[in-house]
Amino acid sequence: MNQSLIIGQYVPGESFIHRLDPRLKILIVFIFVLVIFSAETWMSFMTLFTLAIGSAIISRISVSYILKGLKPVWFIIALTFILHIFLTREGNILYSFWGVNLYDQALIQGANISARLFLLILMTTLLTLTTTPISITDAVEALLKPLNKLRFPVHELALMMSISLRFIPTLMQEMDKISKAQASRGLDLTTGPIKERVKAIIPLLIPLFISAFKRAEDLALAMEARGYRGGEGRTKLRELTFQKVDLLAAIVFIGIMIVFWLTRT
Amino acid sequence: MIKFDRVSFRYRDDSSKVINDINLSIDRGEWVALIGHNGSGKSTVAKMMNGLLLPSEGQVFIDDIELTEQNLIEVRQKVGMVFQNPENQFVGTTVLDDVAFGLENLGVDPEYMYERIQQSLKQVSMDGYEQHEPHRLSGGQKQRIAIAGVLAMLPEVIVFDEATTMLDPMGRKDLLQTMKTLKEERGLSIVSITHDLTEAAFADRVLVLNQGEVWFEGEPRQLFAKGEELENIGLEPPFVTKLYHQLKSENITLEREPLDFKELVDELWTLHLKK
Numbered sequence: 083m084n085q086s087l088i089i090g091q092y093v094p095g096e097s098f099i100h101r102l103d104p105r106l107k108i109l110i111v112f113i114f115v116l117v118i119f120s121a122e123t124w125m126s127f128m129t130l131f132t133l134a135i136g137s138a139i140i141s142r143i144s145v146s147y148i149l150k151g152l153k154p155v156w157f158i159i160a161l162t163f164i165l166h167i168f169l170t171r172e173g174n175i176l177y178s179f180w181g182v183n184l185y186d187q188a189l190i191q192g193a194n195i196s197a198r199l200f201l202l203i204l205m206t207t208l209l210t211l212t213t214t215p216i217s218i219t220d221a222v223e224a225l226l227k228p229l230n231k232l233r234f235p236v237h238e239l240a241l242m243m244s245i246s247l248r249f250i251p252t253l254m255q256e257m258d259k260i261s262k263a264q265a266s267r268g269l270d271l272t273t274g275p276i277k278e279r280v281k282a283i284i285p286l287l288i289p290l291f292i293s294a295f296k297r298a299e300d301l302a303l304a305m306e307a308r309g310y311r312g313g314e315g316r317t318k319l320r321e322l323t324f325q326k327v328d329l330l331a332a333i334v335f336i337g338i339m340i341v342f343w344l345t346r347t
Numbered sequence: 348m349i350k351f352d353r354v355s356f357r358y359r360d361d362s363s364k365v366i367n368d369i370n371l372s373i374d375r376g377e378w379v380a381l382i383g384h385n386g387s388g389k390s391t392v393a394k395m396m397n398g399l400l401l402p403s404e405g406q407v408f409i410d411d412i413e414l415t416e417q418n419l420i421e422v423r424q425k426v427g428m429v430f431q432n433p434e435n436q437f438v439g440t441t442v443l444d445d446v447a448f449g450l451e452n453l454g455v456d457p458e459y460m461y462e463r464i465q466q467s468l469k470q471v472s473m474d475g476y477e478q479h480e481p482h483r484l485s486g487g488q489k490q491r492i493a494i495a496g497v498l499a500m501l502p503e504v505i506v507f508d509e510a511t512t513m514l515d516p517m518g519r520k521d522l523l524q525t526m527k528t529l530k531e532e533r534g535l536s537i538v539s540i541t542h543d544l545t546e547a548a549f550a551d552r553v554l555v556l557n558q559g560e561v562w563f564e565g566e567p568r569q570l571f572a573k574g575e576e577l578e579n580i581g582l583e584p585p586f587v588t589k590l591y592h593q594l595k596s597e598n599i600t601l602e603r604e605p606l607d608f609k610e611l612v613d614e615l616w617t618l619h620l621k622k
């Protein structure tokens with residue numbers, strides 16, 4: 083079975099980045115993603131690249147892992163770059179062949195967008211590489227807590243996320259079992275026209291759904307038996323604490339953001 | 348500890364009674380086996396023990412306090428439950444999170460949690476597995492984690508609803524041994540629901556349910572003495588008991604009806620000497 087899917091992308095480690103409070107990490111990535119789109123100048127891009135690549139180095143995650151995380155998006159980055167080159171018609175013509183003109187603005191804008199995409203993916207990948215899914219869940223719950231006042235079911239959302247994480251491997255194992263069982267009854271998923279293949283998925287999904295509902299029912303009962311009654315009056319084993327390293331990271335980040343702001347335009 | 352006073356239960360107002368006017372009591376430190384055919388109402392009784400279901404008629408008392416909607420949380424802390432399917436009662440993403448789940452629900456101060464979790468894991472011999480995810484554990488190990496999760500809440504009774512059914516013979520033996528240790532060392536009361544009469548032999552007392560009524564109550568030995576009658580209500584007597592009755596019909600009478608293989612062997616090899 084696909085091991086990487088089971089534990090998400092998390093790569094265990096003890097680096098400075100790993101140890102940061104997940105709330106801070108999420109906030110930093112969130113702010114970073116917002117500001118990427120206001121970067122215009124060389125200097126501002128350099129600042130952002132320094133931050134992103136610096137974090138990647140400090141996280142001590144091997145380059146191959148990071149590249150693997152980026153793999154699905156190389157294509158998109160390349161495509162946006164090429165589209166920009168062909169579709170942008172501004173600025174001076176740099177070069178022209180077979181009646182197609184290459185404008186300098188096209189090059190600049192293409193590079194701009196591609197760099198932004200790259201930064202965005204790099205930072206979010208770093209977040210998932212250095213933070214366990216469950217910590218991300220905890221952090222999301224903590225960060226969204228203010229929405230509780232608006233009756234937004236924050237605790238329930240976090241619980242749903244963590245139960246999904248818990249059951250993804252279980253359901254995948256089950257899917258595996260069901261597909262073998264159906265294959266032994268002659269179900270063919272790998273050949274034939276697309277329409278037939280899509281139809282063949284139904285005998286896999288229905289047993290999976292039925293068993294998932296049964297599991298949900300059992301789980302609800304087991305949770306209730308262990309005194310679960312919603313988020314009220316509940317404590318948490320893992321309390322997120324904001325420590326000195328987090329303060330340090332926050333200060334560094336704010337510093338970089340100030341530099342970015344000054345060099346932005 | 349747990350007392351049912353003329354309890355009846357129906358799932359819907361217009362359906363017939365699944366549990367019909369039963370009285371029972373479970374004492375402190377006692378191991379009671381609850382057996383009966385499929386659909387005899389065992390799980391229904393179990394669910395009424397910690398308020399997952401409330402009786403339609405009659406009352407349930409836990410430590411002499413009547414179980415009502417108002418004291419559900421205290422009751423669920425005192426009466427823990429372990430269910431049949433090891434997979435479907437594992438809530439956390441890791442062992443540590445799962446054992447903590449009940450404590451979190453009770454609102455225990457996180458400072459004390461780690462210690463209690465450690466102690467509970469040690470009691471079921473699963474210390475060192477804190478960071479394991481459920482898909483890296485066997486069914487028997489998951490059942491022990493379920494027990495640890497209940498133990499951490501410091502219960503007085505644990506109800507096992509066919510908790511050994513989905514395990515292999517080794518896993519079943521280990522789990523029964525764990526249950527025995529808990530009873531002896533922590534003085535816990537144990538209610539074990541089972542189809543397996545061999546498992547019932549571990550109990551101090553056996554309750555047999557038939558069609559929602561208590562059909563028998565007494566020591567395991569007395570129950571096994573019923574022989575054929577057991578099969579009439581859909582129960583399979585253990586091998587040892589069947590052999591005893593077969594020997595008897597061949598005019599070979601053992602001095603005392605054996606409960607397990609050891610007793611059987613002892614009876615057999617001393618049989619000739621006693622003549």
Ligand SMILES: Nc1ncnc2c1ncn2[C@@H]1O[C@H](COP(=O)(O)OP(=O)(O)OP(=O)(O)O)[C@@H](O)[C@H]1O
Nearest residue numbers: 358359365383384385386387388389390391392509
């Ligand atoms: N949720 C429900 N709604 C309606 N009827 C139910 C429900 N659960 C159980 N019953 C009925 O109540 C009766 C007793 O069920 P119960 O689950 O207590 O039996 P059991 O002795 O635990 O059986 P098993 O050995 O199969 O676990 C059965 O006839 C069953 O059909």
Ligand SMILES: [Mg+2]
Nearest residue numbers: 389390391508
């Ligand atoms: Mg049952």
